Amino acid sequence: MxxxxxxxxxxxxxxxxxxxxxxxxxxxxxxxxxxxxxxxxxxxxxxxxxxxxxxxxxxxxxxxxxxxxxxxxxxxxxxxxxxxxxxxxxxxxxxxxxxxxxxxxxxxxxxxxxxxxxxxxxxxxxxxxxxxxxTEPLAAAVEIFEQIRIKPSNNVFIFGAGKLGILISLVFRLNGCDYRTFDPNPSKVEKALEMGLNAFHLNSLVPSEMAEMCVDCTGKPEGISMAMAHLNPRGCLVLKTTIAEPEKIDLNQVVINEFCIAGSRCGPFAPALNLLSKGLVKxxxxxxxxxxxxxxxxxxxxxxxxxxxxxxxxxx
Ligand SMILES: [Zn+2]
Ligand SMILES: [Zn+2]
The missing domain is CATH 3.90.180.10 (Medium-chain alcohol dehydrogenases, catalytic domain)
Structure with missing residues (x-):
């Protein structure tokens, strides 16, 4: 072959x-x-x-x-x-x-x-x-909901409007969360908007704006620090980036702010296929x-x- x-x-x-x-x-x-x-x-x-x-x-x-x-x-x-x-x-x-x-x-x-x-x-x-x-990347998006209790009343920042960031945003939208998706690339923001998402250029996010949950799917080593900088104390940080190059992060911020951190990888196929076949995620x-x-x-x-x-x- x-x-x-x-x-x-x-x-x-x-x-x-x-x-x-x-x-x-x-x-x-x-x-x-x-x-x-x-x-x-x-x-x-x-x-x-x-x-x-x-x-x-x-x-x-x-x-x-x-x-x-x-x-x-x-x-x-x-x-x-x-x-x-x-x-x-x-x-x-x-x-x-x-x-x-x-x-x-x-x-x-x-x-x-x-x-x-x-x-x-x-x-x-x-x-x-x-x-x-x-199905596979959407299952990885669904995995966040398998791992963590997410209240529809939580506000959520999603960093990265790449393929996975957009799929994750589509699942958060279904959950009824007040979510915002950020990306530094205007064409990715435009695509996310086209798909009906609440997406913004990263520059529009001011340092004082904070969320109860931040999801890093930037695919970049600096994504973790960026997500941590916008997380409320006792908030939850979800890490989706897997990259060859590891990043040093300041763990003092995790201790001082009592962050909960969840690494998140592969997820269940059955609910992902269900979302796709019912047309809930397109x-x-x-x-x-x-x-x-x-x-x-x-x-x-x-x-x-x-x-x-x-x-x-x-x-x-
Ligand atoms: Zn993949
Ligand atoms: Zn085994």
Whole structure:
């Protein structure tokens, strides 16, 4: 099969089609999408070498299985199912896990991938693949609500109107919160406004304005400090940025202001698919451009530009 391989640089190569183990199935990729995590992998995040890609829509091609012939999206963590964390409901933190296209598991920028069948969720026939491809990042947005009690009366600042920042804002909007989304890039603010969000240029935020909850999805090392500077004492800081380059933060501010900090990563697919299939979250305006799979290295170059939101790869 054809696959995009990362080994310090990206190249499209011919490689053997992966063979599913007993509990796994082979999935033919129809669409994949480039995520910020993929761009960070190029900078050394997780030290990953191999086939990247973890956002996909595909068709199960292994015969005689529950999902054979179905269009699916897939959860990216492959836990052992047996360790202490797995048996206490924290399988996304399993120390023995592999993660699709991120850690020890070949990813979706290829003709085929393998995943455990239990990781896969069939897409409702009414949902377009171009919407369904957002299930994974939308699940990451929903995860905040799995972790923290958010009162509709809370005011919330969301820093970053990139792909994830916009998805998170759309979920906060559904919750009825008084939220504001900030970004220094005028084109991202404009896109967020176009999608009906309460978005502003970062310059409009004055130092005295504070929120009960700040969400950092800037994808930048300085995002944490910025979010902390606008958080009320005893407020909650949600961190969504994962980057190759770590940042030093002043923990004294956390102690003095009694901040609660929540790191937040992968979330549940079922509610995300529910939001998409009921049309409560409509993510398609986030697609900046779709490339054909043979042009994927060009697609990566395009994805690096500051104005780009989602880049889709069409494998058909
Ligand atoms: Zn992602
Ligand atoms: Zn485990």
């Amino acid at each position: 054809k696959a995009l391989f990362f080994d310090g640089s990206l190249s499209l190569t011919e490689t053997p089609t992966p063979r599913p183990k007993e509990h796994e199935v082979l999935v033919r990729i129809l669409f994949s999408a480039i995520c910020n995590t993929d761009l960070e992998i190029l900078k050394g995040y997780m030290g990953f070498k191999g086939i990247p890609g973890h956002e996909f829509v595909g068709e199960v091609v292994t015969t005689g299985r529950r999902l054979t012939g179905r269009l699916v999206v897939g959860e990216i963590n492959c836990p052992c199912g047996e360790c202490y964390l797995c048996s206490t409901g924290r399988s996304t933190h399993c120390p023995n896990r592999s993660v699709l296209g991120i850690y020890n598991h070949s990813g979706a920028f290829a003709d085929y991938l393998v995943l455990p069948e239990k990781n896969l969720h069939p897409i409702p026939p009414t949902l377009s693949p171009a919407s369904a491809i957002f 993510p398609e305006p986030l697609i900046t451009r779709t490339f054909k799979f043979p042009d994927i290295t060009e697609a990566f170059e395009f994805a690096k530009s500051a104005d780009t939101l989602k880049v889709l790869i069409d494998h058909s």
